[in-house]
Amino acid sequence: MAEPQHTIHEKKDEPRAAAGEFEPKIIGFLCNWCSYAGADLCGVSRYQYPTNVRPVRVMCSTRISPHLVLDIFKAGADGILLGGCHLNDCHYISGNFYTEKRVRLMLKLLEDAGVDPKRLRLEWVSASEGEKFSKVVTEFTETIRNLGPNQVKKDAALRSKIAAADEASDTFRLRALVGKELGLEKTGNVYGNKLEQTELEKLIDIATKEEFERSLILELSKDKARSVKELGKIMEVPTDRVLRHIVVLRQKNMLSMDHPEGFTPTYKTIIIGGEQ
Numbered sequence: 001m002a003e004p005q006h007t008i009h010e011k012k013d014e015p016r017a018a019a020g021e022f023e024p025k026i027i028g029f030l031c032n033w034c035s036y037a038g039a040d041l042c043g044v045s046r047y048q049y050p051t052n053v054r055p056v057r058v059m060c061s062t063r064i065s066p067h068l069v070l071d072i073f074k075a076g077a078d079g080i081l082l083g084g085c086h087l088n089d090c091h092y093i094s095g096n097f098y099t100e101k102r103v104r105l106m107l108k109l110l111e112d113a114g115v116d117p118k119r120l121r122l123e124w125v126s127a128s129e130g131e132k133f134s135k136v137v138t139e140f141t142e143t144i145r146n147l148g149p150n151q152v153k154k155d156a157a158l159r160s161k162i163a164a165a166d167e168a169s170d171t172f173r174l175r176a177l178v179g180k181e182l183g184l185e186k187t188g189n190v191y192g193n194k195l196e197q198t199e200l201e202k203l204i205d206i207a208t209k210e211e212f213e214r215s216l217i218l219e220l221s222k223d224k225a226r227s228v229k230e231l232g233k234i235m236e237v238p239t240d241r242v243l244r245h246i247v248v249l250r251q252k253n254m255l256s257m258d259h260p261e262g263f264t265p266t267y268k269t270i271i272i273g274g275e276q
Contacts, residue, residue, distance in 0.1 A: 024144040027053075032057050032060075045130045061085070070109060079140060084123075109212060121143075164216035227266045
């Protein structure tokens, strides 16, 4: 089944800025029980804030996956705001603790893709903090305005990197690591051994880097067969590391060896359900 594509549209009733002035498009995912209620209180209390945020109500902040966030950045959003309950105050007990872990992965992937991590913000806003919601939206909108528009639709290299980060975020390896991280810290593994947070974060950072680079190889090799040297140059990664990634991808039947040019083999992504 085809994957749904997200598209960022302008609001027709959005106040027009002076000619040529950039107005950010920001998606706000707000927890139903706290942040969305805080936004409602903000409006009832007549607190002023920019209209750049398109609010989306979700039952819990942990419903927002890294894959969804990166897919929206790929569609052209300038910024994303995640709002949830304060820690230890989640309606679903531990949902926002998982959100923290996921956001750390999102920020790491954005950084690897060349996107300023400041374009993503996580805030805890309770139902009684209407004024705080106003301040957060105002500050975040100004931050995004200073950063400028998302260049994903104009920059092919950036588009490839964000697409790779999007694919990496949805790999089983990263989903499993981030999903189990909190449990490994609090209760330990099946043998009862707990892992230190710093140790786990180091392991996840290594895995994130590897999955991003492998996804980038697949993204760059979709339309054209490329050699190890060419991939290393584009990715700015040592060729020996590119070759190790290619060995793994070949073992997973995700990459095929194309017709060699002379003595230099080239590799092309295997697209399931379509032409190679």
